[in-house]
Amino acid sequence: MIEVQGLAKRFGKVEALRGVDFTAADGQITGLLGPNGAGKSTTLRILCTVLKAGAGSARVGGIDVAVDPFGVRRRIGVLPHNSNLYGNLSARENIAYYAELQGLDGPALDKAVDRIVERLGIEPFADRRAKGFSQGQRLRVALARALVHDPDTLILDEPTNGLDVMATRVLRDVIRERRDDGCCVLFSSHIMQEVAVMCDRIAIVAEGRVVVDGTAAEIRAETGCDDLEDAFVSAVDVPPIASSEVS
């Protein structure tokens, strides 16, 4: 369960978030949908505890990210935007490194790594160094790294960017599987079709705020548009902020 209330953040003069509110329930896939620069990544980075909120609160599994970041980190699996592997380590070593840092060791470590390697079809290249991996292979390993400690919350930032059809399919299958296991999955995207296909609930983010929030049907009803794309466009079409606020 992720609960976000009035989250605000500025970087110097730029106001990245101006009060983000939404809730992502367990056993559901929640999508943060919004144009580039809307504040999706900043929101997710605060939830991952790598950035601190300027105002407002965020709780993951009932734990406040500002109060107990370590408690949050133990429960979450993270796939940041454009994240990369260690090229000199094999796929298996990359996964084991994260598992160990999350506190696994001994037989439990080996078991967890073997299980996720098998689940994501990594075996054929598990012991090869990550340097020459294809985009799809890299994604599988990065995903395995995020899932190896069996987190109950999954946070993915634009995970399908630049992926081919097969890799996207693996990713979707895994996300759905975690959802069906009762996991809380939150992912961001600027591609509406993807969000429409994957998500149980959608929060549309624009200009550092959640402008509409609900199931696809609820959003269509609220915006008065039959088509989700029209709904998206009407939702994000807020008046542009004055340039002096941005510079």
Add this chain to the structure above:
Amino acid sequence: MAGLGVVFRKEFVDSLRERRSVVSALVFGPLLGPVLFVLLTSYAVNLQIDETEQPIEVPVVGGEGAANLMAHLFRRQIDADHDRFADLDSLRDAVRTGDVDVGLVVDSEFGDALRTGEPARLWIVADMANNTARRSISRLRSALGEYGMGIGIHRLALRGIDPNLATPVAVLTDDVSTPSGRAVLLLGMMTYFLLFSTLLGGTQVAIDTTAGERERGSLEPLLALAVSRSELVWGKIGVTFVFMAVSLAICIVSFAIAVQFLPLAKIGMTANLDPLVCAGIYVSMLPFAALGAGVMTIVASYTKSFREAQTYTSIAMVVPPLPIILVVLNPVQPSVPLMLVPSLSQHLLVTELVKGEIFDPLHLVVSAATTVAVGVACGLATVRRYRSEALLV
């Protein structure tokens, strides 16, 4: 602190597999210094040996009237060349342009003056601003002086006067330096190379584990794991320290081997680098690896890319050896206050060891404590840096 061990192990394996890091730690860092040192010193030593033994050729104008003088110069390994220049002006031009190091002009009245007991005139034609000619000039000058002195002694003896009367005082020098003490003049350079190769040995690792990780995009997911920032940072610094320590060890051993090939004995020096002295050097210098690991890590952690980090670490690499250069220009005796200055303290301790002397143990303790303290301070600053959001923004 289990995370520290995990980070250390991973960064160690990662760095060992990175050819750039291994080559700079095991090859470039530790071997470049000694090789350069041996080449430079043996060149300098050979030059010194050669020049005293090799005959030099000096063009002479008007030497026909001074056969005895020419014979004397010949015995002093100075060959007179009478045919090259016909007159003073052409000789002066050749010296001015640097074609000739030094020339000699014999006065046309030379023979007559000698016979009548007047001072017989000789001119040394030289460019005193020409450094390379200095040695030839002084050889010629002293050979001429000897010749004149010999004639003077004969004259006094012929007149029944003891020539010693013309030498009222005898100034002698009692050189108490030992051959290994004299070698310090050369081996003083060694500490500079040791410090440098220590830094060089771990800098690639420091960059790879910080700026490199950031540039490759592996940092952000790492920071979202349940491991403290201080464990992350100390694990990384630990690996850099190990690489620097290994680089230092190889550098000392290769110096010990390299000095065997230097013709030090020919110039009255011996290099005292037996295993015990090497071990002492290692113990004295090891704290510097802790400082180097801290400094290079904090510098690299403030940069965003490998290239940027290389630029700033190369600048940082120049700073630590600076105190040594000051001491070379203005030598000092080891003392407790000086032991508070990292790199300078290591230089002074190593110099004592190379001289074959034992340093005050207090000096070693003060030197190690302050040097490690600087390293730890840099480490703590890096932890702070890793706790700040600026690392990701």
